[in-house]
Amino acid sequence: MPETTRLTPLAVMLLATLREGDMHPYELLRLLRDRRDDRLVPLQKGTIYHTIARLEREGLIAEVGVDRDGNRPERTTYRLLDAGRDAVDSWVRAELPQIDRPGDFRVALAEAHNLDRDDVVALLDRRRELLVASREVHRDGLSRARERAVPHQFMVEVERQAVLLDAELAWQDSLRHGLVTGTLPWGVDGLPSHHQRLHVSKETLA
Incomplete structure (x- = not known):
């Protein structure tokens, strides 16, 4: 390519x-x-x-x-x-x-299941560093805004993002635990047969 x-x-x-x-x-x-x-x-x-x-x-x-x-x-x-x-x-x-292209x-x-388990762990660890840094930026910004008595109504979006970053980190840490411990089936070994895989439906995720 x-x-x-x-x-x-x-x-x-x-x-x-x-x-x-x-x-x-x-x-x-x-x-x-x-x-x-x-x-x-x-x-x-x-x-x-x-x-x-x-x-x-x-x-x-x-x-x-x-x-x-x-x-x-x-x-x-x-x-x-x-x-x-x-x-x-x-x-x-x-x-x-x-962390800056959520759709992608x-x-x-x-x-990600197309990659080896260890590769995914390493990539997610890099992402975690960015998430932690972003969370600290949001927390610092909120702290400074409170010190300056910025009206709360101007900070609700920043507060929401800080909460979402906490949730994202908790979810990613859980995913990493499953990958590292092997409790999460992964790759070819975690798939059903070709025929079954071809007809897997995600309707329950809608």
Whole structure:
């Protein structure tokens, strides 16, 4: 993949889903919608077809066949290439430690299972350092504002962010504990069979 190319979150999710097997764009769209991944990225048919075409041009996926079902239009099936697999892993490694792009972080977290357990722990540890630093900035700002008798109404957003940072750190520490102790199944060993995985639904997460 060219160094100047940056994957969109949708592209990452499409590539990651193709790890499960060869699929055509409509099948990818249906599967992502069934899993309610529209919580993370917009799932528009035209955008998905456009993204698939771009991924093929960039050598991240390849056409492996065309089929027709009755009177329906032909459907082209695509396969994930090694370059596409590497691109997903690189993107997740870049975004998982970040705290300033929450949308990208959610996608990176959703696809973090593609990385080794130890890699995820190390990346989350880097993210924790940023979260702690941000929390201290918010706490210091609140303390100075109170000393200056800044009206409370001007501080409610900062207070909310401080509370959210506390919650984020508590959640991340819990996740890290599961990864380090092995109580959280991870990677290939934590997955059901290919057939079962392909039909996992996230409707309960809506």
